[in-house]
Amino acid sequence: MKFLIMGPPGAGKGTQAKILAEKFNLEHLSTGDILRSEINNKSDVGLKAQKFMDAGNLVPDDVLLSMMKNKLTQLRNSGIILDGFPRTVPQAEGLSKIFSSLESKIDYVINIEVEENALINRLIERAKKSGRADDTKDVIIKRQHVYKELTEPLIEYYSSEIIQVDGDGTIEEVTHRILKRII
Ligand code: AMP
Numbered sequence: 001m002k003f004l005i006m007g008p009p010g011a012g013k014g015t016q017a018k019i020l021a022e023k024f025n026l027e028h029l030s031t032g033d034i035l036r037s038e039i040n041n042k043s044d045v046g047l048k049a050q051k052f053m054d055a056g057n058l059v060p061d062d063v064l065l066s067m068m069k070n071k072l073t074q075l076r077n078s079g080i081i082l083d084g085f086p087r088t089v090p091q092a093e094g095l096s097k098i099f100s101s102l103e104s105k106i107d108y109v110i111n112i113e114v115e116e117n118a119l120i121n122r123l124i125e126r127a128k129k130s131g132r133a134d135d136t137k138d139v140i141i142k143r144q145h146v147y148k149e150l151t152e153p154l155i156e157y158y159s160s161e162i163i164q165v166d167g168d169g170t171i172e173e174v175t176h177r178i179l180k181r182i183i
Helices: 013-024 031-040 044-054 061-074 089-101 116-130 137-151 153-157 171-182
Strands: 002-006 027-030 080-083 108-113 162-166
Touching: 002 013, 013 027, 013 080, 013 108, 013 171, 027 031, 031 044, 031 061, 031 080, 044 061, 061 089, 089 153, 108 171, 116 137, 137 153, 162 171
Parallel strands: 002 080, 002 108, 027 080, 108 162
Antiparallel strands: none
16 A cells, blocks of 8 residues: 655654554655665765755755655555655656556545644754754744645645644544544
8 A cells, every 4th residue: 555644844744654654564755764864875866965955945856756766666566655755746746657657556645734833842842852954943944934835735736635634632642543534
């Protein structure tokens, strides 16, 4: 099965993606984690991505699409959960083409909703522990703006199939809400 999990930065999509990956035996593809590892390895992709990530901007669509085309082709026969991709409408259109060329499709699109002030507070708390270069207050606010402008339109793009889940509450409560909708 192929899952796609979306939500603003700080909504807990990474945490929920990990739980779902374990439960349904899925490969967890977090584009943020993949890009951070490319940066650590000083690969070509990492070198291209770093300045965008540090500033809280999105890495260009063509970089993401070619990176994800490779990963999805390698994993064509596996269950997958996509976390952090697509993040723009052109990425979603590109993803749809990749899946058609692989004769595959997305089975579930999940969106975790959390109110904006709660998100900023959560991210400031996470920043105290994460050591991530993009977890400073200014960059956190910038990432919320980028989300609203470029990623939120995906809710409309996937409107015919999207599963909306309230992300307020404990991790277990949110997982329970997701599971109720998909099994
Ligand atoms: P995340 O760990 O999902 O919060 O992602 C961290 C950063 O990686 C984002 O702020 C972007 O700079 C970059 N990134 C991750 N996924 C994407 C994507 N699908 N498109 C563009 N940039 C991305």
